[in-house]
Amino acid sequence: MDHKKLKIVLEEKNQPAFRYKQITKAILRDAITSFEDISTLPKELRAILSEELPILPFTLMNVVISADKRAMKALFMLSDGKIIESVLISPKPGMWSACISCQVGCAMSCDFCATGKLGLKRDLTTDEIVSQAIFWRGYLKNEKIDGTYANIVYMGMGEPMMNWDNVKESIEVLTDADLCNFPNRGLSVSTSGIVSGIKKFADTFGQVNLAISLHFASDEKRSKYMPVNKGNNLEQLKEALQYYLRKNKRKLFIEYIMLDKINDTHEDAVMLAEYLRSVGTMHLLHVNLIRYNAIDGDHVPSTKNTVQNFKKDLDDLGISATIRKSIGDDIHGACGQLAGHVVRERRDKQE
Numbered sequence: 432m433d434h435k436k437l438k439i440v441l442e443e444k445n446q447p448a449f450r451y452k453q454i455t456k457a458i459l460r461d462a463i464t465s466f467e468d469i470s471t472l473p474k475e476l477r478a479i480l481s482e483e484l485p486i487l488p489f490t491l492m493n494v495v496i497s498a499d500k501r502a503m504k505a506l507f508m509l510s511d512g513k514i515i516e517s518v519l520i521s522p523k524p525g526m527w528s529a530c531i532s533c534q535v536g537c538a539m540s541c542d543f544c545a546t547g548k549l550g551l552k553r554d555l556t557t558d559e560i561v562s563q564a565i566f567w568r569g570y571l572k573n574e575k576i577d578g579t580y581a582n583i584v585y586m587g588m589g590e591p592m593m594n595w596d597n598v599k600e601s602i603e604v605l606t607d608a609d610l611c612n613f614p615n616r617g618l619s620v621s622t623s624g625i626v627s628g629i630k631k632f633a634d635t636f637g638q639v640n641l642a643i644s645l646h647f648a649s650d651e652k653r654s655k656y657m658p659v660n661k662g663n664n665l666e667q668l669k670e671a672l673q674y675y676l677r678k679n680k681r682k683l684f685i686e687y688i689m690l691d692k693i694n695d696t697h698e699d700a701v702m703l704a705e706y707l708r709s710v711g712t713m714h715l716l717h718v719n720l721i722r723y724n725a726i727d728g729d730h731v732p733s734t735k736n737t738v739q740n741f742k743k744d745l746d747d748l749g750i751s752a753t754i755r756k757s758i759g760d761d762i763h764g765a766c767g768q769l770a771g772h773v774v775r776e777r778r779d780k781q782e
């Protein structure tokens with residue numbers, strides 16, 4: 432629900448000031464999914480709001496649930512017919528994390544990512560971003576799924592720093608105690624390494640987590656698989672990371688996708704360790720190793736054994752690292768697989 436529009440509608444209808452708080456609480460915090468269900472509102476006002484203000488700015492097309500029931504993927508149709516995906520995963524029993532999108536497609540063209548293959552269609556509005564998180568809160572409630580709704584991660588479709596104004600506003604709305612009231616520390620933003628964006632983020636959000644999709648520790652390889660590296664090379668990225676760490680003294684997450692024989696050798700581990708050491712403040716850096724999730728026939732994930740060895744190499748080199756378990760790949764809801772349905776359909780047509 433667009434809270435700014437709500438304010439205007441209520442003013443136009445000469446409603447008392449407390450109505451705004453009453454409605455934002457019901458919709459944005461208590462996961463009530465229809466104005467009709469806000470029993471404290473006069474009947475007439477419920478009808479006006481239902482007519483004038485969509486609670487969600489998109490239509491739910493379907494929800495697909497993984498076999499282990501630890502991942503659910505929703506497909507939403509936006510008002511202009513474009514489609515986005517949003518995922519709810521349970522990284523631990525009793526804990527839920529929403530992975531939300533900030534753009535339709537993405538312009539960054541990372542070679543291993545399904546969203547990147549779509550190109551950028553458009554930015555999402557603040558309301559479209561926030562509403563994904565609100566949708567999942569309502570879904571947990573309505574489906575009577577137990578557990579804490581603990582995290583919201585900007586790791587769905589799109590590059591957050593390329594839609595900075597709306598992403599910034601969405602974080603403000605999500606964490607505002609009078610609006611959605613999510614804890615700052617429960618939010619994480621992931622970026623492919625846009626230097627100017629990392630600096631703005633550091634200046635604006637001291638409590639929200641930041642993850643950097645590093646994936647390669649040599650400029651040559653990084654530029655080959657991640658075109659973003661051409662204008663934001665490893666040296667420039669290092670300065671941005673140092674800026675962030677100086678300002679926030681908070682743990683910074685380094686994402687490292689593992690691609691067979693491309694970035695998973697002992698030499699790659701040594702290069703990664705050297706790069707991270709050069710950033711400094713080692714105790715604030717934590718590496719997440721993510722086995723590549725297949726999206727097409729282009730690449731092969733590193734073997735589980737290789738991932739284990741890579742982690743051991745990092746341990747020996749004094750770098751703290753975790754192997755991130757992939758959740759939801761059977762419903763194509765894992766990292767980098769969003770919009771995979773479009774890529775698969777396209778490929779099927781070509782064959």
Ligand code: SAH
Nearest residue numbers: 544586589590621622623644723724766767
């Ligand atoms: N655009 C942002 C956030 C969305 S992508 C970013 O790139 O950081 C979320 C994470 O999934 C990123 O770390 C991204 O590099 C990773 N990813 C992309 N494609 C993937 C794939 N096929 N397998 C595993 N991880 C992938």
Ligand code: SF4
Nearest residue numbers: 537539541544547623
């Ligand atoms: Fe965009 Fe992130 Fe995918 Fe790269 S990995 S194409 S930045 S969504």
